[in-house]
Amino acid sequence: MAESTATTEREFMLDVRTQDMEVNMGPQHPATHGVMRILMRADGEICTGAQPHLGYLHRCAEKIGENVEWLQYLPYTDRYDYLAAMNNNLGYSLAVEKLMGIEIPRRALMIRTICAELNRIGSHLIAFGTYGLDIGAFTPFLYMFREREWMMALFEKICGARLTYSYIRIGGVFNDAPPGWLSEVERFCDVFEEKWQEYVDLLMVNHIFVQRTANIGVISPAMALDFGLSGPMVRGSGIDWDLRRDMPYELYAEIWKAGAFSIPLGKGERGALGDCWDRAYVRVMEMMESIKIVRWCLDSIAPGPVIADIPKTLRVPAGEAYVGIENPRGELGHYVVSDGGKVAVRCRVRGPSFTNLAVVEELMPGTLIADAVAIIGSTDIVVGETDR
Amino acid sequence: MGLLEQQFEENVLTTKVDWLINWCRLQSVWPMTFGLACCAIEMMAVGCAHHDIDRFGAGAFRASPRQADLMIVAGTVNFKMAERIKRLYDQMPSPKYVIAMGACATGGGPYYKYGYTVVKGVDRVVPVDVYVAGCPPRPEALLEGLMKLQEKIQQSSVIRRPARTA
Amino acid sequence: MFTEVLSAAPQSGTNAINDFLAGVKPEFVPAWAVPLTAVGIAVGITIALVSVIAMFSTWLERKVSGHIQCRYGPMRAGWHGWLQPLADGVKLLLKEDLVPVGADRVMYVVAPAIVLASVLAALAAYPLAPGFFFADLDLGIFFILAMTSTTTIGVVMAGWSSNSKWSLYGAMREAAQVVAYEIPLGISLLVPIMVAGSFNLLEVSRGQAGMFGMDWYIWPWVNPFMLPCFVLFFIAILAETKRAPFDLPEAESELVAGFMTEYSGIRWSFFFMEEYAAMYLYSVVGAFFFFGGFESPLTWGAAKVFGDGHVLYHCAAGLTLILKGFAGVFLMMWLRWTLPRVRIDQVMTLGYKYLTPLALACVLGGSLWEVFVAPILPWRNG
Amino acid sequence: MDFRGILDRLKARQAPGLVGSDEPRAADPADKKDKGRAGDPFLWVEAQALPRFLELCRDDERLRFECLIDLTATDPSKDDPNLHVVVQLLSLAFRHRLMVKCTLPKAAASMPSSVPVHRAAQWHERECGEMFGITFTGHPDPRHILLPEDWIGTPLRKDYVFPDEYHGISCK
Secondary structure, X not given: OOOOOOOOEEEOHHHOEEEOEEEEEOXXXXXXXXXXXXXXXXXXXXXXXXXXXXXXXXXXXXXHHOOOEOOOOHHHHHHHOOOOHHHHHHHHHHHHHHHHOOOOOHHHHHHHHHHHHHHHHHHHHHHHHHHHHHHOOOHHHHHHHHHHHHHHHHHHHHHOOOOOOOOEEOOEEOOOOXXXXXHHHHHHHHHHHHXXXXXXXXXXXXXXXXXXXXXXXXXXXXXXXXXXXXXXXXXXXXXXXXXXXXXXXXXXXXXXXXXXXXOOOOOOOOOOOOOHHHHHHHHHHHHHHHHHHHHHHHHHOOOOOOEOOOOOOOOOOOEEEEEEEEEOOEEEEEEEEEOOOOEOOEEEEEOHHHHHHOOHHHHOOOOEHHHHHHHHHHHOOOHHHHHO | OHHHOOOEOXXXXXXXXXXXXXXXXXXXXXXXXXXXXXXXXXXXXXXXXXXXXXXXXXXXXXXOHHHOOEEEEEOOOEHXXXXXXXXXXXXXXXXXXXXXXXXXHHHOHHHOOOOOOEOOOHHHOOOOOEEEOOOOOOHHHHHHHHHHHHHHHHHOOOOEOOOOOO | OHHHHHHOOOOOHHHHHHHHHHHHOOOOOOOOHHHHHHHHHHHHHHHHHHHHHHHHHHHHHHHHHHHHOOOOOOOOOOHHHOOHHHHHHHHHHOOOOOOOOXXXXXXXXXXXXXXXXXXHHHHOOOOOEOOEOOOOOOOHHHHHHHHHHOHHHHHHXXXXXXXXXXXXXXXXXXXXXXXXXXXXXXHHOHHHHHHHOOOOHHHHHXXXXXXXXXXXXXXXXXXOOHHHHHHHHHHHHHHHOOOOOOOHHHOHHHHOOHHHOOOOHHHHHHHHHHHHHHHHHHHHHHHHHHOOOOOOHHHHHHHHHHOOOOHHHXXXXXXXXXXXXXXXXXXXXXXXXXXXXXXXXXXHHHHHHHHHHHHHHHHHHHHHHHHHHHHHOHHHOO | OXXXXXXXXXXXXXXXXXXXXXXXXXXXXXXXXXXXXXXXXXXXXXXXXXXXXXXHHHHOOOOXXXXXXXXXXXXXXXXXXEEEEEEEEEEOOOOEEEEEEEEEEOOOOEEEOOOOOOOOHHXXXXXXXXXXXXXXXXXOOOOOOOOOOOOXXXXXXXXXXXXXXXXXXXXX
C-alpha cells in the first residue's frame, strides 16, 4: 500500500538519527471519504507534511455542462455533491433562473426549502456519522443512517429517487408533494428531535470524542478567510457568516425575519476556537436549525402551482450569472454563461469541498496520524465535488 | 488448493465436497471498504440497519484488500483511479469477485459521451462477475447482485473438473 | 470409564488421559508412546478449544454488534447464522496463500504461528474444570501473563516483515501499548493474589467458595481496594487485547488494518483467533481473581447434589467459568461498539501516568488492609 | 455596496488594471440583432494586473473583499482568440460580491498568480491551469490537480479533442 522512499534525514537529540517516512494514504483508505489520496510525510507518528492528491473521481462535469442542454444538465448536478443533491439542483436552478428572470410560484419555493433543508440534515448526518467512524465509533454512524433512511423514503415519495433527485427544476419543482407527505415530514421532525439528542449524548459530548477533536486542527478566522473557506468551516471558527441570512435567496430572508432559525457558531467551548470539535458542533446544531426551518415552511405552506411555465427546450438569454447558495458544506457556486442558445457556454461549479480541502495541507504538519484523520474528517468533503 | 484444484472427475463425493466449499464461500463474501462515488453511499446504506448486508454474511467490510473477497466497484471509474483499481484487484487473494455497481461502473453511465477521463465500464480494467443496474442502484438491487453472485459461486467447480463446454 | 477418571480428584487432564491410555493400551504398543499420545491429545484439545472459542466469539461479535446497531447480523448461514464462523473458517482456509513482494518471507510466515502458539501455551494453564486441567501450575497466573505478552513479539514480527508502513505503525503501536499496560495489569492482580495467598488459579477459586458468593474478591467487604483494582485490570486487558477504545494497532480508520494489513487467508485468521482467545482468557483470569472462579449457585448446587468429585460437578464448574468468561467477552464487545478510539499519546498517558500509579496505590492500600484490617474482620477468618 | 458603488470606489482609488465594466441591459428595441444581456455585472481587468487589483480590493477599507470565492476561466468559443479568466470576490464585512474578468490570449496564456494575495487561489489556479492551459507565473505548486500528471490536452477549451486511449485503456 505504501511505497517506501527514504526522505530527508533529521538529527535528533541524543544523536538518534531518524528518517521521515512517506506514507501514502489512499486512494483506497477508510479515512479519505472516497477516493482522495494524501501523501503524508511522517516522523514516526507525527505528521510533518501532507499533500492531498485529487482527481480520482474527476468526471468532467463542467465539460458535460457545455455539451448538454440546460435541463439535461440537471441530473449531473445531483452527482457531484451526492450527499446534498437537492441543494445542488437548487443552486443550478437558481443560476439559470437568474439569467432567465423567471418568477417561481410560492408553493414551489416552500417545497424547495423543505427539501433543501431535509437534505442538509441528511448530509450532516452522514458528515457527523462518518466523522464518528473516523474517530473510531462505529455505532453512532449506523444510528444516523437509520434516521437518514427515513429521510430517503420521504424523498422517494416526493420524487422517486433515493439519492440523485433532480427534483428541484428550473422554474420550480418537478411535481407537487403527494398527499400526506407534509404531515409525514412533520412526524419525521418530531422523531428526529428526540434522536438528535441521542447523537449528542452518544458522541458529541463523549469524553473520548472531545479529547480526540478539541484543540486539533485549529483554523483561525483570518486563515479561514484567506483560504476562502465557507459553511461550517468558517462558522466553526466563529465567523458569523451564513448565505441564507447574509445574502438571502429564495424564502430565507422571510424565514430569518420571522425568527425561525438562528446560526450556530463555534465558541471554542471544549478547546481552542475553530478546532475540529467546533466544526462538528456547528454541524450538529445546524441539523436542529434545519428542522426549525422545515417546521416554519410546513406551517405556512399553501396550495398553489409548483412550477412556472417554462418551455421543454430551454433557451436561456445571453449573459452570465453567478449564484452562491449555502450548501451543507459551504458556498456552492454556479457560474453559468449563456450565448442565448440551447447549451451553456460555460457551466462552472464552485464546490465548497474543493476549497475547504485546501486548508488540510496547512493544518496537518505537527499533528499525529490519528489527528490527521480527524482533520480530514472535520472538513467533511465529498470527493464527487472536489473532483467534479 | 493448488494440487487438488479441478483434478477430480465428477461423482457423488466430489460434488458434495464442492457444494460444501462453495456454500462456505458464498456465505462469507467479505467486501472491501472501497467506495468511489454516489453508489458508495448506497453501499453504505446496504451495510446499515435498514438493509443489513450482514444477514448474508457479507457484512464484514475489510479495509485491506488482502482480506477481502469481493470488490464492489461503487461509482465512476476514471483513468487515474483505474490503475489503482487494477492494483487493488491484484492485491486480493483468489477466489475474488467483482461487482460493478451502478451505471458508471458498468459502462460509463451518464458520463459515457462527454466524460473524457471516465473509463467506460470497469470491465475494461478488471473482470466483473455481476453487474448491478441503476444510477445509483437501490440497496435492494445491490443485495440482489450479491445473491446473484452467491448463485454464481454455488455453481463453480472447486475440486471437480469443470463441465466441458463444446 | 471417563467418569471414574474424572472423579479421582485432584487430577490433571494430561495425567488423566495418560492413566486412561495406560489402562487400555494393547500389548504391542510400546510404553513410551502412551505419554506422548496423552500430550498430543491434550494439545489437540487446547487447539480445539481455541478454535471453538474464537469461532463462537466471531459469531457473538457479529450478533452483538448487529443488535447494538439495530440490525440482525448473520441470518442466512444456519439458524441465526450460527454456521457463519464455519463458513468464514473454511473460506479463509481455502484462500490463496499470499506473501507480498518485498516481505521477509520467513518472518512473515512465522509471525502468525508465534502469535497463535503463545495464546495456546497460555491456555495450557487454563483449568477447564476443578479436576480437569493440563498443567496445575503454582505460578499459573504468571505463566498466563507471560505467555500472552509473547504475542507482541509475533505482532511486531508481522508488522516488520510485511513491508508495509501501515503494518509497521500497527506493530509499533502494539509494542508500545502492550509494554505500557503490562505493568498496571500485573500490579492490579497483586491485591487478589495477596488476599488469596496464592498464584495458583485453582486455589484462588477455592478461596472464594464460602458464604454463598459473598466472599468473591470483588466485594468491598473482602477488600475495598479490590473494585478499583478490577477497573484497572479491565482497562488494562482492553489494551492488552487491542479492543476498542484501545484498538490502535489495527485502527481501521487510521491504519487500514494495522499490523495485519498484508495478511490474508488462514494466516490472518490466526491473528483473529489469538485476539478472541486472549479476550476469553483474560476474562477468565478476571473471573478467577475477582468473581469467584468456578464458584456459582450452579456449582454449589451440583456439589450438594452430586458431591464435589462427581463429573457433573466438574461440568457445572466448567460451565460456570465459561459463562463468566463470555460475560467478560460480551462486556468488551459492548464497549467496542460504543466508544470512539483514543489516540496513541492518550493511551500512553493513561497507562503510565494514571493507571500505573493508581495500581500501585491500590496495592499499597490493599496490603495495608490485609495486614491491619483483615485479621480483625470476622468474615475473613471463618 | 452595490456594483455602481464598488465601481466608483475602485475608480476613485485608481485600481490597477481596471479596464471597464459590463452590466446587464435590456435588448435595444431599435436593433433587431441585439438581444441584451442578462445576469450579473462584472468588471474588466487587465490580466497582468489582476493580483494587484485583488490586493487593492482586499485591503480597501470600504470594499474589503477578503474572500476569493472562485477563480476560473471561460473559453467563449472555438473562434475566439482569447480566454476569459473569471474571479468571484466576496466581502463578508459588507455583504457584497464582485465578479472580475480578464482576457488572456489563447496563444500566450500566461498571467501572474494570485496566490500571494489569496491563498484560496492556489487550487483554483491549478485547476484552471490544467483545464485551460493557462500558466500562472509564480504559483508555488503548479502541478496538475484533477487530471493525471501525464495527461495531454486542455479539456475545457472548446477545441479539445477527446483522447482515444489512455495507458492502454480504450476511451471509446
